[in-house]
Amino acid sequence: NAGVTQTPKFRILKIGQSMTLQCTQDMNHNYMYWYRQDPGMGLKLIYYSVGAGITDKGEVPNGYNVSRSTTEDFPLRLELAAPSQTSVYFCASSTGQRIEAFFGQGTRLTVV
Amino acid sequence: DQQVKQNSPSLSVQEGRISILNCDYTNSMFDYFLWYKKYPAEGPTFLISISSIKDKNEDGRFTVFLNKSAKHLSLHIVPSQPGDSAVYFCAAVKSGSRLTFGEGTQLTVNP
Numbered sequence: 001n002a003g004v005t006q007t008p009k010f011r012i013l014k015i016g017q018s019m020t021l022q023c024t025q026d027m028n029h030n031y032m033y034w035y036r037q038d039p040g041m042g043l044k045l046i047y048y049s050v051g052a053g054i055t056d057k058g059e060v061p062n063g064y065n066v067s068r069s070t071t072e073d074f075p076l077r078l079e080l081a082a083p084s085q086t087s088v089y090f091c092a093s094s095t096g097q098r099i100e101a102f103f104g105q106g107t108r109l110t111v112v
Numbered sequence: 113d114q115q116v117k118q119n120s121p122s123l124s125v126q127e128g129r130i131s132i133l134n135c136d137y138t139n140s141m142f143d144y145f146l147w148y149k150k151y152p153a154e155g156p157t158f159l160i161s162i163s164s165i166k167d168k169n170e171d172g173r174f175t176v177f178l179n180k181s182a183k184h185l186s187l188h189i190v191p192s193q194p195g196d197s198a199v200y201f202c203a204a205v206k207s208g209s210r211l212t213f214g215e216g217t218q219l220t221v222n223p
Contacts, residue, residue, distance in 0.1 A: 035213075106155050
């Protein structure tokens with residue numbers, strides 16, 4: 001059972017470039033989340049989804065977009081990369097908001 | 113507005129002793145609390161949780177205590193082992209809303 005899989009693990013982007021962080025889960029979870037973690041900071045919620053076709057903003061959504069066309073996939077899109085988006089990004093999924101979430105291994109993104 | 117705070121960025125203990133990690137929150141509407149553990153280059157993994165209607169939950173070497181009047185929770189690890197060395201995040205949620213995480217505490221257990 002793979003759980004939550006994120007690709008890529010590492011990426012360096014130039015300012016203004018765009019990219020998509022992929023996330024897929026094989027646990028048939030309805031809830032999926034994208035977090036970012038900056039050094040010395042907790043995890044900040046970027047976007048979340050409670051099911052296919054439904055997405056909502058979290059604490060720090062600016063500069064990002066998401067889609068949820070299937071239960072399994074929840075890609076995160078950066079349209080115009082900025083140095084402030086340098087961070088480690090985690091995707092997670094759960095069966096509900098009050099149930100423990102399963103996290104992917106993270107994507108370390110550097111914008112230069 | 114940091115609603116969940118872990119005021120100690122790091123904690124160092126000797127193997128076999130007790131580790132106590134602390135977490136404070138400001139929102140009295142939180143009704144469920146969780147602890148996650150994170151090793152370097154890995155995603156966080158769920159450790160233990162507690163509902164706001166309880167004041168203690170125990171799972172093996174891990175016990176979480178909740179003091180609602182003080183808006184404080186703590187994670188006790190007894191006995192501590194070197195493999196427990198990791199970053200520990202506390203998180204809180206209120207019904208209909210999303211998880212809010214603290215900043216994390218780096219625990220180092222020395223052999």
